[in-house]
Amino acid sequence: MASEQEQQVPWRHGNEKLYRIIFESHPGSSQLFDLGLLCAILLSVFAVILESVPNLGPNFYKFFVGLEWVITVLFTIEYVVRLRIVRRPTHYAASFFGVVDLLSILPTWIGFFFPALGWLQIIRALRLIRVFRILGLRRFNQEASGLRRVFVASGAKITVFMTAILIVVVIAGALMFIIEGPERGFRSIPEGMYWAIVTMSTVGYGDIVPHTTFGRFLASALILVGYSLIVVPVTIVTAETNKLRQAKPCVRCGASGHLRKARFCMQCGERLEQAGKD
Secondary structure, three states: OOOHHHHHOOOOOOOHHHHHHHHOOOOOHHHHHHHHHHHHHHHHHHHHHHHOOOOOOOOOHHHHHHHHHHHHHHHHHHHHHHHHHOOOHHHHHHOHHHHHHHHHHHHHHHHHHOHHHHHHHHHHHHHHHHHHHHOOOHHHHHHHHHHHHHHHHOHHHHHHHHHHHHHHHHHHHHHHHHHOOHHHOOOOHHHHHHHHHHHHOOOOOOOOOOOOHHHHHHHHHHHHHHHHHHHHHHHHHHHHHHHHOOOOOOOOOOOOOOOOOOOEOOOOOOEOOOOOOO
């Protein structure tokens, strides 16, 4: 059995230095590795984009394919190394960044057997999320965490709101099927629901349009409802944000946006003066 100290070590068999270079962000070799990784990701993404251009793809096909395979092989080796140096490979593989790293190499290998799926290589752009860790932008990570808490707190209200919208879509789709009928393009209730969604989102493709007076009246009403769809979710999220962030700014550094229950400043560690209870 490994000792408690050994169990806390995330690397294996003398790979501490390699672990720090790949998984952590420190000045020196660690940041150089991360910046090189970002450059390779950007190069790969731009290659996929340029390959789709009619005047460039056929003329530089071999170059793009060769570049993509070189980067994919490097990323594959990097992914295997990451699995080898962490103490619990399955935990890393199932983590967010582990899944992103895997998705960045799968499309090319799958595209070797199914060429039509090769364009999924653009998924590799997700790895650019690492820029927040590489540049040490902890504030962005804190803001992302706060935004996640806001959406979790707003989940019930947003669910009720979306349920109400779904009910309106079903009723509007059924009404248009009754009012306009198959002879005017509304051949089923699902098609009427599709029209209702397009109308409420104010997109208006124009492939199905009402011709009767009642149909146009219903369309006008749905358009007005569509404008309110923009306001309601924003109001819900804003209200939850205000509930979660009511601590006063830090008296030392002036940082704001702390959680309501925060006791210390997230920037300088100064004790916060809590806002009065409601």
